[in-house]
């Protein structure tokens with residue numbers, strides 16, 4: 001991995017320091033020289049090395065572009081190609097840290113944990129309403145700032161759930177057949193946060209895989225260490241078996257794995273250390289939420305929408321912030337179509353170019369309609385992406401643009417809180433604490449109220465995080 005940054009990037013961005021490194025690239029803190037904005041620059045190495053990587057890159061940009069306007073999803077600002085046509089640069093809004101580091105630093109109080117979980121559920125219910133699953137929830141993919149605002153990152157594994165003919169889908173329709181996925185073994189979420197059905201090589205994915213991972217994250221926030229840090233898939237199953245009540249026959253069936261029966265039979269131990277014992281000193285509603293998320297059967301796990309009404313999170317929730325996409329978000333290159341590396345790359349370049357042109361047209365139209373044509377910037381500022389000598393930046397910028405794909409214009413609707421599911425006692429009447437003043441219809445007010453009521457993560461605590469070398 002070359003840590004060098006292309007000259008045309010350096011011309012536009014002043015690189016400050018390295019802030020993260022993942023399997024696919026390096027992330028730096030940078031300043032946009034044109035407006036002084038702080039941003040995060042991610043260099044994806046060999047973004048189009050093989051079809052799997054090219055498909056991953058294509059999906060990552062597609063989903064980020066589609067979801068970036070949600071307040072709890074990291075905003076993609078720019079996509080810039082590299083000189084070598086192999087790497088790719090993504091520019092994001094900058095966040096102070098990630099949840100992995102915040103957990104390790106031990107700076108999260110109970111109220112922060114709950115608020116983080118609430119925002120994660122909010123983002124997840126948004127993704128799931130578009131029938132998309134993230135598939136790689138883990139603390140390092142949850143970005144955080146000192147105000148305790150959460151942004152979900154890393155959409156490299158995100159998938160639409162509606163890419164397969166109904167005949168192949170599972171009993172609930174909202175599933176993905178992983179048989180269509182090339183090199184699936186390289187293509188699954190981090191083991192410790194993987195749902196049992198994935199560990200058991202099920203060929204059906206559901207929204208439940210994200211809900212399981214969110215349960216792991218909440219538990220990790222409570223205990224400061226990963227809940228199940230198994231050394232292999234089998235070891236993971238054995239750790240999970242000793243914490244969960246034994247699966248019922250219908251649970252086993254719902255895992256939709258040819259290995260479920262024999263593996264679970266084999267590792268069926270008595271529940272040695274139930275989840276609640278693994279989460280000592282935690283507040284009961286938090287433990288209850290973990291238990292409702294971490295169930296053998298994906299169908300029995302709480303949905304993101306219902307989790308928002310759970311007694312642990314309901315203090316933040318009044319339904320006003322909830323966004324239902326009301327349409328399926330689906331890249332137009334479906335998973336059963338495998339393109340060549342150069343086709344994925346060209347498609348990505350041209351989609352960005354189209355999106356950019358669309359943005360320019362909209363801008364020109366707006367300016368025409370306001371009789372300010374003289375103010376229209378010269379189009380050479382938004383040159384064809386092929387000609388990067390003039391302007392290599394694909395300026396996605398503030399207007400969220402939609403890449404090609406199957407979608408209708410973003411129609412968002414506020415939906416009322418879902419009816420309580422499960423035992424009524426788990427969903428007591430939701431009361432906002434008097435004086436807390438949390439109303440989500442105005443996020444600024446809500447933030448103020450939350451900060452006043454609960455306190456932000458202190459800047460000093462945040463600074464401690466950055467002392468740690470990456």
Ligand SMILES: Nc1ncnc2c1ncn2[C@@H]1O[C@H](COP(=O)(O)OP(=O)(O)OP(=O)(O)O)[C@@H](O)[C@H]1O
Nearest residue numbers: 020022023024025027040092093094095098140154
């Ligand atoms: N917008 C951002 N602001 C601040 N830090 C960020 C930002 N985006 C990413 N990071 C940091 O960089 C790390 C790696 O980012 P990211 O997960 O996108 O890379 P990746 O190569 O896809 O990682 P993975 O190995 O999880 O697939 C994150 O865990 C986080 O610490």
